[in-house]
Amino acid sequence: MSRLRIFTEDNPREPLLSTEATFDIEGELQKIGVRFEQWQAGKPVAAGDAPDVILDAYKDDIERIVAEKGFKTVDVVSIAPDNPQREAMRAKFLAEHFHKEDEVRFFVDGSGLFTLHVGERIYEIRCEKGDLIGVPDSTLHWFDMGPEPRFVAIRFFTEPDGWVGHFTDSGLAERFPRYEPGAAG
Numbered sequence: 001m002s003r004l005r006i007f008t009e010d011n012p013r014e015p016l017l018s019t020e021a022t023f024d025i026e027g028e029l030q031k032i033g034v035r036f037e038q039w040q041a042g043k044p045v046a047a048g049d050a051p052d053v054i055l056d057a058y059k060d061d062i063e064r065i066v067a068e069k070g071f072k073t074v075d076v077v078s079i080a081p082d083n084p085q086r087e088a089m090r091a092k093f094l095a096e097h098f099h100k101e102d103e104v105r106f107f108v109d110g111s112g113l114f115t116l117h118v119g120e121r122i123y124e125i126r127c128e129k130g131d132l133i134g135v136p137d138s139t140l141h142w143f144d145m146g147p148e149p150r151f152v153a154i155r156f157f158t159e160p161d162g163w164v165g166h167f168t169d170s171g172l173a174e175r176f177p178r179y180e181p182g183a184a185g
């Protein structure tokens with residue numbers, strides 16, 4: 001299940017709120033300008049399908065987002081638990097950073113953990129299959145794909161270097177929960 005937990009930045013142990021209700025996740029994230037949607041495929045699609053098949057299955061929603069936000073590039077990224085680069089890939093965005101454009105990701109399959117730092121609050125969002133998240137440009141955040149990453153995601157970019165992370169060295173991400181799919185809680 002998708003889940004949102006909200007913490008204060010000085011207490012990573014006890015969330016102020018924890019919810020798996022889509023309506024509540026959307027509502028809480030909307031308050032901080034973060035888009036959260038759940039999409040249905042327009043036609044049958046599986047994790048191993050070619051990128052163009054995957055993009056075609058979500059064509060209507062993709063076109064809506066591209067028209068609204070002006071994205072220039074849409075691609076599909078896949079990572080499996082046996083990927084030899086998984087540790088390096090996981091490490092890449094584990095520390096607090098921001099981008100100069102929105103970070104918009106749709107989970108075709110699998111899952112991942114986005115954590116956002118907004119004001120004095122920490123918003124931890126477990127994204128699952130069918131979830132779209134849109135993190136606005138300049139929003140501080142980190143992303144954990146977990147020790148055995150598994151996901152297929154559609155990514156949206158405005159600029160060729162839109163994925164480049166600008167790191168804060170705050171050490172904040174290191175104090176909050178990492179992604180451990182299957183762990184209790």
Ligand SMILES: [Fe+2]
Nearest residue numbers: 093103143165
């Ligand atoms: Fe990022």
